[in-house]
Amino acid sequence: MTDHSEPGVTELDPVIHAQARLRVVSALSVLRDDDRISFPRLQESLRMTAGNLSVHLRKLEDAGYVEVTKTHHGRTPATLVRLTRRGRLAFDDYTAALRALLDPQGGS
């Protein structure tokens, strides 16, 4: 996203351009670096079905934007999610591109 003359829609990251995945990445962007959130808590915040969220997380994971780890809290298994550095960069680029689309004269 270095070319900031005429940032067209084609420059927008297709991975997070889908609304559901944009919502997932937006929510995760609230977390501080290296903090992880449990899958059910994220699901509750996003109001998505578990299946739906899993599908989108897998696509984001494939792109290297999120990291999903399985762990144990005592005896109960827990799935934790975090935004990777790459995911955060992609999110920042995406929001910058959106702002540039809204205000082409302003700096990116």
Add this chain to the structure above:
Amino acid sequence: MTPTEDAPSSDSPSFDAPSSAEAPPVDPAESLALIARERANLGRELTPDPRLMYWPWGFAWLVGFTLFFLRFGPDGRVFVDLPAWLPLLTLTLLFITAGIVTGIAGGRVSRRITGPSNRQSLMYGLSWSIAFTAFSVVFAQFSSVLPEAQAGLLWAGGMVALTGALHMAGGAIWDDRNLFLLGAWTSVINIVGVLVGPGWHSLIVAVAGGGGMLVAGLIGWLRLR
């Protein structure tokens, strides 16, 4: 913005596709609004209710120190002839209650996250306990050799100063201007109270200090809603 079933993925991203889970939002402004909404949603879940974090302490200060003022007024005056042990007992019980409420409210939110933030919260919580223990031990060495009014001022003034300092530090750690301002305010009114002297210090801390916490809780809550 209800989540919908997966639609087949579109090859080229554009803003004119129909709205669905795979499709983008209709326009950039809507996308930005969507981003802000999701960030606010999760942000709210990860922030303890400011009312539970501030109001129990504000109430404790307001009631506890008012009792101190009424029983141990300026120049040894007794406005209300309460049993001498009542103000300290009340303040202690209210502090314990506030500590439990804040601990539960903060802990519940803290558990929603796994990572460096947990450690940070734990260290901040321990700072309070350790610092208050240290101050208590220091003050206990001197309270027996001081006149009652001065000993009371030492304890109250010292503890309020410590509270102000820890709130300012908390504001710095979490980049929370509200919390920092509360700490600075508490520190300033404490200095004024200590300089004005015993008795008045209790009244100032009760009204301005306790009131400051009630206001901080209200502001925090209004911002989150």
